[in-house]
Amino acid sequence: MSAPTDDLGPAAVLASPVRRRLLDALSHATATRHDPTDPVGLTAADLAEHVGLHVTTVRFHLDQLVAAGLVEASFHRSGSAGRPRKLYAPVQGSLAEVDVAGEADALRLLSGLLAGVLADSSGGVAPTPLETGRRWALEHVQADPAARPASTPGQWLSKVGRMLDVLHEWGYTPEMSTSDGGRTARLVLKDCPFLALAVDNPAVVCGIHRGLITGSMEQFGEPDTEIGLEPFVGPTTCVAHVSTRTPFRDKTSATATKETA
Incomplete structure (x- = not known):
């Protein structure tokens, strides 16, 4: 990191x-x-x-x-x-x-790195924008080797919070709300640092963002994460929906576990 x-x-x-x-x-x-x-x-x-x-x-x-x-x-x-x-x-x-x-050196450097990865053909096939963002996360976001998929909403949302820290590093200030019993986090992303590129190439920028979130959640022990993106819901605003496909432990089994402990 x-x-x-x-x-x-x-x-x-x-x-x-x-x-x-x-x-x-x-x-x-x-x-x-x-x-x-x-x-x-x-x-x-x-x-x-x-x-x-x-x-x-x-x-x-x-x-x-x-x-x-x-x-x-x-x-x-x-x-x-x-x-x-x-x-x-x-x-x-x-x-x-x-x-x-x-002032924008950090962003220009990051943009250059991403462009370099996209231009790099491994085995004759250039990585997709999603794989580019995912690869960046796997290389730069510290993994938690002992992490397991979340079994409660609190555990899941704590990992989403760690992923928000990664987005902060990229210059975003996400605003988060939750739904579906804590299984889905809605992230409002304002003032994209790649706004000019996103206007002309939304598929590229959205793919990178999807990969960045995917790779980060993988590093936190959540490989079964579903991500949806809504580009330009406002002039400078996009929305991401991050959900877990892993079932949470239900209250009945949690109570039974406590009673037998």
Whole structure:
């Protein structure tokens, strides 16, 4: 697995399109402030409404921007009552120190690696986009040799959570909901880092994503995972449905096991 995002420099942190949008929103708010006596910055809730993401997701990305020295946080109290507001603002001069050409280096490198794999003909047959994404996951996602297929919704969803961490590394900020008694996770994927490629070649990008999820779940002991993708349900939004085909242990057998233990 690669290093956590908070160990990376400003250029790598800004490889995420979500973090670039947050920084753009903060910079715009600072530049268009009408009253110079007003506190500088926006709250996480303000930014969540601006970019259309859950406030918890926005706070996660703001923490990365603060750790990279691109954003600073401060507390301001309005009047004498109530809790102070936590405001985020761009660090003065920080953007000038970021190599704009290098902001997307991580994504360009990854795109180059994927293109190289697709162009590589093993035995005269180039791997499919699905196999390309799966191969990346098998090579980069740490496997759990002792992992067995989940027998409860909690076990299954914990593995889906680990897979979400992999998607975070690729620059995604998935929003998850569950259905079918916890057997299916619905992932809303916004601001694809391969958006331009996806518009022209959705089958390629969706295939890579399907392989990435498939390979990651295999590494976590879930080889029997079913994945469905809905590309462009919105201008920059896709939806993935990740389900397990492995039966969960029913409550009757679980109770019987406890009684005989």
